[in-house]
Amino acid sequence: MLTSLLSLYFSAFLASAQPLKIETNRSPAAPYKEVLSADPMPVKKIDGNPGIAASSALIMDLNTGIILWEKDMNTRRPIASITKIMTALVVLEENSLNDIVKISQTASGIEGSRIWLAAGEKVSVRDLLYATLIHSANDAAFALAEYNAGSIKGFVDKMNTKAQQLELENTHFSNPVGFDGPENYSTAQDIAKLGRYAYRNSFLRHATAISKMEFTSVRGTVFKLENTNVLLEKDTRFRGLKTGHTTDAGYSFVGVAEAKNTHPVVTMVFNSPNRFQESIDLLNWVEEHYQW
Numbered sequence: 298m299l300t301s302l303l304s305l306y307f308s309a310f311l312a313s314a315q316p317l318k319i320e321t322n323r324s325p326a327a328p329y330k331e332v333l334s335a336d337p338m339p340v341k342k343i344d345g346n347p348g349i350a351a352s353s354a355l356i357m358d359l360n361t362g363i364i365l366w367e368k369d370m371n372t373r374r375p376i377a378s379i380t381k382i383m384t385a386l387v388v389l390e391e392n393s394l395n396d397i398v399k400i401s402q403t404a405s406g407i408e409g410s411r412i413w414l415a416a417g418e419k420v421s422v423r424d425l426l427y428a429t430l431i432h433s434a435n436d437a438a439f440a441l442a443e444y445n446a447g448s449i450k451g452f453v454d455k456m457n458t459k460a461q462q463l464e465l466e467n468t469h470f471s472n473p474v475g476f477d478g479p480e481n482y483s484t485a486q487d488i489a490k491l492g493r494y495a496y497r498n499s500f501l502r503h504a505t506a507i508s509k510m511e512f513t514s515v516r517g518t519v520f521k522l523e524n525t526n527v528l529l530e531k532d533t534r535f536r537g538l539k540t541g542h543t544t545d546a547g548y549s550f551v552g553v554a555e556a557k558n559t560h561p562v563v564t565m566v567f568n569s570p571n572r573f574q575e576s577i578d579l580l581n582w583v584e585e586h587y588q589w
Contacts, residue, residue, distance in 0.1 A: 336360045337589035347582035351569035353485040356579045359493055359561035365583055370485040373467050374567050377541030378433045379488060379551055380475035382495050383456050385430055388441045389498055394423035397515060404439040411436040412520050419515035427512060430504040432522040435474045442473040463494055477545040485565045492538050492551045492563050505537030528573050534580060548572040556584045
């Protein structure tokens with residue numbers, strides 16, 4: 298009965314239409330205490346090691362923030378497009394989804410993953426966020442950064458201020474998309490904290506759970522988006538969040554999933570030889586080794 302009630306409660310929470318407001322000067326470990334007044338505590342049933350080959354990895358209870366297993370979780374690493382979680386958060390907390398953005402030449406010509414936005418194209422903040430979170434589009438993320446702060450430097454300053462507010466002590470950003478560089482890094486623990494915080498935003502929960510969609514710009518151009526997170530279709534226990542890949546970062550993924558005992562968890566793998574399978578392995582491991 299308790300498990301059923303918790304499952305219903307979690308489903309209702311995900312379906313909430315309004316983003317939850319939180320105090321940004323609080324520890325990122327605290328927010329879910331405002332939602333669940335009596336969080337069940339994870340208890341290990343048996344010892345064991347999930348045998349993850351990723352350079353860093355972690356699995357965290359979403360509700361309590363308790364770390365269930367970790368490997369090298371505090372080593373600073375390049376984080377590639379996982380950076381875009383912070384990019385989206387800054388925009389979501391400061392801009393209206395209905396605002397219209399005019400794409401600059403700089404955003405249009407950015408390298409890497411993109412949806413080929415043309416300079417002068419006009420697109421809503423909402424659709425640029427979809428492109429950023431679903432398709433991992435660098436041109437959309439750059440357009441949002443320029444629109445929000447007037448310059449990439451100004452926006453990156455906001456990203457780093459937000460990281461400080463969330464007490465991400467081993468995190469620093471140098472660009473809004475995750476290009477490799479010595480000043481764009483984080484750790485498995487910090488990214489799990491960031492993912493846990495970000496997942497409270499209803500738009501971000503909704504967007505990162507979409508496999509495919511399309512949108513139309515103001516002048517009628519149709520853009521098709523396909524999620525880089527294949528687990529949305531491969532393993533329906535996973536509900537989001539974000540992939541990342543560059544030469545220096547390797548293949549990485551931070552996910553939110555609901556284990557069979559109905560308790561949501563955050564999974565994180567950095568520089569994994571098989572990021573999606575290892576994320577599944579982490580989830581299977583926690584189902585076998587923990588109870589709440």
